[in-house]
Amino acid sequence: ERLMEIRRQNCNPVTMKITYYKKPLFAHQGFMQWIWDVDGRRYLDLFAGVATVSVGHCNPKVTAATAEQLKTLWHTTNIYVHPTLHEYCEKLTSLLPDPLKVVYLTNSGSEANDLAMLMARLHTGNFDIITFRGSYHGGTQQTMGLTSNSPYKYPAATSSGCTNTMCPDVFRGPWGGSHCRDSPVQTIRDCSCAQGQCMANEKYIGQLKETFATSVPSRIAAFFGEPIQGMGGAVQYPKNYFKEAYKLVRERGGVCVADEVQTGFGRTGTHFWGFQGHEVLPDIVTMAKGIGNGFPIGAVVTTPEIAAAFAKAYHFNTFGGSPLACAVASSVLDTIKEDGIQQNCLTVGTYLMTEMAKLRDKYEIIGDVRGKGLQIGVEMVTDKASRDPLPPEAMGEIFEDVKDMGVLIGKGGLYGQAFRIQPPMCITKQDVDFFLAVFNKAIQ
Ligand code: PMP
Numbered sequence: 001e002r003l004m005e006i007r008r009q010n011c012n013p014v015t016m017k018i019t020y021y022k023k024p025l026f027a028h029q030g031f032m033q034w035i036w037d038v039d040g041r042r043y044l045d046l047f048a049g050v051a052t053v054s055v056g057h058c059n060p061k062v063t064a065a066t067a068e069q070l071k072t073l074w075h076t077t078n079i080y081v082h083p084t085l086h087e088y089c090e091k092l093t094s095l096l097p098d099p100l101k102v103v104y105l106t107n108s109g110s111e112a113n114d115l116a117m118l119m120a121r122l123h124t125g126n127f128d129i130i131t132f133r134g135s136y137h138g139g140t141q142q143t144m145g146l147t148s149n150s151p152y153k154y155p156a157a158t159s160s161g162c163t164n165t166m167c168p169d170v171f172r173g174p175w176g177g178s179h180c181r182d183s184p185v186q187t188i189r190d191c192s193c194a195q196g197q198c199m200a201n202e203k204y205i206g207q208l209k210e211t212f213a214t215s216v217p218s219r220i221a222a223f224f225g226e227p228i229q230g231m232g233g234a235v236q237y238p239k240n241y242f243k244e245a246y247k248l249v250r251e252r253g254g255v256c257v258a259d260e261v262q263t264g265f266g267r268t269g270t271h272f273w274g275f276q277g278h279e280v281l282p283d284i285v286t287m288a289k290g291i292g293n294g295f296p297i298g299a300v301v302t303t304p305e306i307a308a309a310f311a312k313a314y315h316f317n318t319f320g321g322s323p324l325a326c327a328v329a330s331s332v333l334d335t336i337k338e339d340g341i342q343q344n345c346l347t348v349g350t351y352l353m354t355e356m357a358k359l360r361d362k363y364e365i366i367g368d369v370r371g372k373g374l375q376i377g378v379e380m381v382t383d384k385a386s387r388d389p390l391p392p393e394a395m396g397e398i399f400e401d402v403k404d405m406g407v408l409i410g411k412g413g414l415y416g417q418a419f420r421i422q423p424p425m426c427i428t429k430q431d432v433d434f435f436l437a438v439f440n441k442a443i444q
Contacts, residue, residue: 020411021403022396030057033424033431035408043403044423044431047410051230051262051375051422054290055335059426062293062331069327077318084326091333093301095272100285102307105321106298109261109288110138113224115300115315116284117142120222120255123309130208130249131224134232134414137259146224205244212252220254222284227274230262233418234370234377242278255283255306261298262375265290266336267425269346269373277372290425293332297325341425345373352376352421352432359436363443365390374427377412378419389417401442407435 003026007015026038033056035045045057055062069084076082089103106112121127129146131137137146212220223245229235246256263274264287271277273285283306288298296319302310319325336342353369353376360366360378367381380390380398395416402409410420423431 022400025403025408032056032059033427042406044407044427044434046421046423046427046431046435047408048422048424049294050289050410051267051420052289052292053294053424054265054267055293055332055339055341056424056426057294059293059335061335061338062328065331065334066295066324066328069324073323075319075322075324078316078321082323084323084330085321088321088326088330091330092299095333096285096301097281099303100282100301102302102304104300104302104307104310104315105325106288106300106317107296107319107325108138108298109259109286110140110143111317111320112261112286112288112298112300113137113143113146113257113259114140115310116224116257116286116302117146117222118313119284119300119302119306119310120257122313123306124221124253124255126219126221126253128219128254129222129224130220130254132226132229132232134229134235135224135226135259136229136231137224137226205241205248208245208248212248220249220252222255222257223249224257224259226259226261227263227278228268228372228375230375230420230422231412232377233379233413233420234372234375236370236372237278242275242280246280246282256280257284257286258282259286261286261288262290262422265332265425266342266345267373267375267422269342269349272342291332292325292329295325295328297321297329336425339426344427345425348427348429348432349373349376351429352435355432355436359440359443365394365443371421374421374423374425376421378421379413380417380419389413389415392416395419398442402438405438405441407438409435 004024007019025035025043027035028038029036030045030053033045035043035057037043045053048054073082078085085105089105092103093101104115106115117129120129131146135147137143139147225242225245226232227242249256258273258275258280260273260275264272266272267290268274268277275282275285284300284302286298286300291297291299349372352374353371356369356376356378360369364383365380366378367384367387368379369376370379371377380395382388382390395411399409399411399419410422412418412420421435
């Protein structure tokens, strides 16, 4: 009660809005895929602090590397040349294909996407940005315009209402790629346009072409896409969609940005980066969350040309690429490699997906199970025929029950109709069995 009183009085009330659970979780300790509350109760964490704790809470290897750096040097800013940053940039770019070799380190995913927008605009000289319904790219003033799946309702802040809040028709997910209720594409032009660009057109590429036709083709700066939508509820795109979209964007002078904040670092199992699953090569890749296993760090990686356009302007951030953050992130990369984390995502993720599909076939209210590796979305519906989203009260009941039985999962989707499973990537099949038993019981 005392903590909740402090939360009410001394934390911005927005924190109350985002608080999960009627009886909130008072988290005290974490180890790998587990979290303990202040009363010593253990939970299997299948949400990883919003898909962020990549190699496990307080992973001993990462903790040891961090402790070492804590004793050596915490902070200098980029005004001095410290080895951790440079060694990390080299290590990170060794995992990306040519010509994605130039890194700028940030503190978050929002900052990374904000800078990616800026880089794209400086490089192309254009302004328009295209993104998806259901997308989440950040919460800064610029990136909330990219974010369609958004609780960000600030008519005053976005001033023109040019973005998400004006787009009531939203994309719910392709239902195995075969259905789409509404347009998946949204555009933002600039902050003085009159309306959101709600393209209520046909499907997929057709919609994108339509978006171009109604936008100003010569002004496209960038196309942002999450290889699999995270907040959207693990929404996947049809095969070849990204390939074709990238082509269309480039023909119109824009650059393509892959937001790997959730899909990167092996989470999809088949590849280290989500974009590789679409067989495309982005011009800019943004990352955060899993990069630091919970330590604040993000990155924008791009080509030498785009990086040069950015450098013609000027940029500085105090904390980006701090020795501490780089030591953590470097050790995360080592751990992913040494512990076969990507392979684990594939093996355990495939098992989870297969077993969840059985539950989907069994229960009328599980509309869809989708995703890849350990990024999985479970779309809940009133019934399979109508595909109407399961109402919030029913979603809430299941969600609370699952927690009461000792498992933490996430929520998402444009209607809050999807459960999200994006655990620390070290979970085991045994953990999956425990979750399945719990989820099955909760649904019943
Ligand atoms: N991109 C994606 C795909 C995200 O899921 C998020 C966060 N949910 C962000 C960007 C923003 O990252 P951050 O919260 O670190 O600013």
